[in-house]
Amino acid sequence: MADTTTPSVAPIGGSDAGETTQEGSVYALVWRTFRENRPAVISLCVFVFFLIFSYVGPYLYVTNQTNGFIAGSATINGVSTVDYPWFHSWHMILGGDNSGFDIIGRLMIGGRTALTVGILSGLISTFVGAAWGAIAGYRGKSLDSLMMRVVDIGLSVPGIFLLIVIVVLFHSSSTTITLTLGLTSWFGSARLIRGETLSLKSREFVSAVRVLGGTDRRIIFRHILPNTVGTMVVIGTFAVADSILALAGLGFIGLGIPLPNTDWGSMLQNAVQYAPDGYWWDIVPAAVCIILVVMSLNYMGDALRDGFEVRLQKR
């Protein structure tokens, strides 16, 4: 884990640079605490599994995911694939949904959208929030109170209502949903990064840059933000989890990614309609995927937070 690309994190405070080289880079330290946390390592494995499952899976396990009824008109062992239970045959291990789509294949493309939208909007929310918080915290005074008032409002609006407004006003697609999710969830991270900026801006290295004639923009983006990387990684992990949950919620109320594409929430909504008729098994696969991915992200976030806190203690 030797890190040469972003050395700006290690030499905080300058004097303890020797200690960090002695102990290896900061990231090695974080990785070491992370590795000791068994649930976190399992979570990492689960998450990587789902990444491979969703992005590589469709190439290894080829299914027809565009034309359901052609697939659905087929019968396997005399049972139509449309109401096909689990483990009925090796052709469709988890059975088929109401349109005859193979559920494993469906989970793969659903996971691809869920993870892509989740990760991208998580990144957007983290970076927008970090930039907002750093600028507000560094500039202070009236700009700070104005910007933080916006954050207060953002935190008090129930996000799902905003999502619905935007999905209804502008039509729904993965791009609009990604942008909306990202741009309506950064308020929490702005608040956290602002707090960290307030403590960073009184440090010597910031004064040093200012004395050397560095502009505010340079100080904020080159010196303060790189020093909040730990917080940003932790926030980002939770933000991705929250986005995946929000997308699933949106899909569940029928405003998710439009057909023929799908996401785990839309799969759930689809399955739920047939649950009263006894097809309850259709609900389980997508539900399990959502819970596993979100839980693994939460555990990893917790472990990363512990890791970065250890880094702070060592300093």
Next chain:
Amino acid sequence: MLVLVILFTFLLEHMVPGGPAVVALGNRANARTIYIYNKTHGLLAPILVQFFNYLKHVLTFHLGTSIVYHAPVWTLIRSALSHTIVLVTVALVLQFILAIPLGALQAQRRNTRFDYIATGITFVLYAIPVFLIGEFMVTLFAIQLHWLPGLVSQTAGPWAVFTSPLQFIMPIFTLTFLGIGGLSRFQRSSMVEVLAQDYIRTARAKGLSEKLVMRRHAFRNAVLPIITIIGLSLPALVGGALITEYIFDIPGMGSLTLQAANTQDMPVVVGTTIAATAFTIVGSILADLLYAVADPRIRTQSR
């Protein structure tokens, strides 16, 4: 604060291709009707004037007319809002009744098996989306076991939660479980922090019974920070109420919003968003006031 939210929806409406006229008339309005609408509704005026008109309309509850119901949006909201308020309030109270003792007990028996099991359960609850809890309960109790009704009666008034509670058991608990994970974890860490304080050691040293130490000294101090969480957890709760209402067909704000969303009834969607936000803001302010009541230090300061 509300004014800025209204500004936001105002800007959104203007960002839609075609502007507010399309929002009010629907996607299929033609150029002529749009022009007439713009002219009769003062939408050809400068944008700042338009905003102040819009603000005045919203603040006097003129939120436009629903395309689908042909009724004023505020009338629709008013009948729906009471359902949501009752649902959210009952769930909020239940959350605290369940989560606070759980977290406190966990802190008291820190690192015992009870603590680990409770932590595990709350962690799972934290990761399960609210609609899965709801669907799971419906599938189990309504569809498989036939113990509870799966939907809420449409004719029930907002107070039906208390008059015929059976049909509300599942919706209320769905919404309650939503916050228990986070709340009990917060209560646990707050209580752990308090238990490490000097005054707890003093209380123990002067020979108070463990029960008294916990109740009088630890619990009271640990509960205080939780009250600030009320305000912060309200948006999530109102959002959860939307999904809960969708699952159980409760005629509240959430159902109204979703029906409107599915029929492209934009004035209603925008109106409910403003109303839901106003509701959460008022709730947060009430929570702040409650904090002042609960914390004797703030009470004496203000005197």
